[in-house]
Amino acid sequence: MTTGELPPGYQVNEVYGRGWQRGDRIGQAGWTTTAGAAGTTIGAEGVAVLDARTGAVTRLLDLGREDRAKGCCEVYGWTADGALLFHYDAGLARWRPETGAVDWVASDVPGRLSIAAR
Numbered sequence: 001m002t003t004g005e006l007p008p009g010y011q012v013n014e015v016y017g018r019g020w021q022r023g024d025r026i027g028q029a030g031w032t033t034t035a036g037a038a039g040t041t042i043g044a045e046g047v048a049v050l051d052a053r054t055g056a057v058t059r060l061l062d063l064g065r066e067d068r069a070k071g072c073c074e075v076y077g078w079t080a081d082g083a084l085l086f087h088y089d090a091g092l093a094r095w096r097p098e099t100g101a102v103d104w105v106a107s108d109v110p111g112r113l114s115i116a117a118r
Helices: none
Strands: 010-022 025-035 041-051 057-064 074-078 084-088 091-095 102-107
Touching (some): 010 041, 010 057, 010 074, 025 074, 025 084, 041 084
Antiparallel strands (some): 025 041, 041 057, 084 091, 091 102
């Protein structure tokens, strides 16, 4: 994957789960790495927006490590106002890639979810 306009040192190494396309953007959960101090690499969970035409990562939400297992997060789709709905160990959240804002929808949501399509 290419990193588009991400800051130097950030990259998405793999994606997993279902990706959700809206126009020319795809919302996808994945495993990310960040270049740390003294040349170390730090792995973390993240949610990415990819350009559907080029595969470049255009936005990245770093969810951190926090002893999460790889594949802990799942994207549930796009909301009508252009945010990505995703689930991870802290609950259900909504991320607005254009502004970086994250809104908590529900906390402590265990297991798999079923979201009604609109």
